[in-house]
Amino acid sequence: xxxxTQTQPGMFVQEKEAVTLDCTYDTSDQxxxxxxxxxxxxxxxxxxxxxxxxxxxxxxxxxxxxNFQKARKSANLVISASQLGDSxxxxxxxxxxxxxxxxxxxxxxxxxxxx
Amino acid sequence: xxxxxxxxxxxxxxxxxxVAFWCNPISGxxxxxxxxxxxxxxxKLLIQFQNNGVVDDSQLPKDRFSAERLKGVDSTLKxxxxxxxxxxxxxxxxxxxxxxxxxxxxxxxxLTVL
Numbered sequence: 001x002x003x004x005t006q007t008q009p010g011m012f013v014q015e016k017e018a019v020t021l022d023c024t025y026d027t028s029d030q031x032x033x034x035x036x037x038x039x040x041x042x043x044x045x046x047x048x049x050x051x052x053x054x055x056x057x058x059x060x061x062x063x064x065x066x067n068f069q070k071a072r073k074s075a076n077l078v079i080s081a082s083q084l085g086d087s088x089x090x091x092x093x094x095x096x097x098x099x100x101x102x103x104x105x106x107x108x109x110x111x112x113x114x115x
Numbered sequence: 116x117x118x119x120x121x122x123x124x125x126x127x128x129x130x131x132x133x134v135a136f137w138c139n140p141i142s143g144x145x146x147x148x149x150x151x152x153x154x155x156x157x158x159k160l161l162i163q164f165q166n167n168g169v170v171d172d173s174q175l176p177k178d179r180f181s182a183e184r185l186k187g188v189d190s191t192l193k194x195x196x197x198x199x200x201x202x203x204x205x206x207x208x209x210x211x212x213x214x215x216x217x218x219x220x221x222x223x224x225x226l227t228v229l
Binding site: 033095 | 148150156157158159160163170171204206208215216217218219220222223225
């Protein structure tokens with residue numbers, strides 16, 4: 001069975017500092033994709049970054065990077081130079097390519113950026 | 116390109132009433148998802164369509180929830196009869212069939228059951 005675990009219900013970070021949001025996963029698929037989404041208080045889900053299970057390089061998208069450790073089954077999101085607008089819920093998700101492309105989301109981490 | 120459209124944005128009903136939500140995915144996206152997001156929780160997949168076929172509906176409470184995707188484009192999600200615990204945001208998302216398949220989400224429908 002597929003499972004995504006986010007163990008940090010809430011995180012605080014000082015503005016301009018970096019922060020790491022943890023995500024571990026469990027899957028029987030050999031081929032899968034990992035995603036991070038941001039959900040501000042307005043409610044929309046915004047795609048941030050993607051990592052494929054066979055990608056050798058860690059994914060980066062602007063201030064977002066994904067620290068992918070396949071052996072540990074972890075896919076942590078690193079946000080550099082935090083901004084006040086980064087305050088939101090962050091969800092880690094996984095898609096198993098051999099299990100019908102179903103998506104599974106974690107329970108989320110609430111990030112608050114302190115001025 | 117236009118994003119995922121959902122309507123209505125808000126709905127308030129009494130328990131035991133019925134309600135329907137509509138979703139129009141991004142043009143060309145073969146896969147469509149309906150999620151239920153209860154306050155403070157992550158989205159829970161209710162049903163996933165690929166074109167007009169169901170890929171996964173294992174978490175859909177089929178005694179009261181139904182969904183269809185006619186012609187592989189628009190989709191409707193219905194609840195009949197609604198219960199208090201159905202109060203949630205219902206999110207629709209779509210993705211391409213190929214590539215990294217990231218999901219693009221609509222604004223959601225906030226349902227309150229009184």
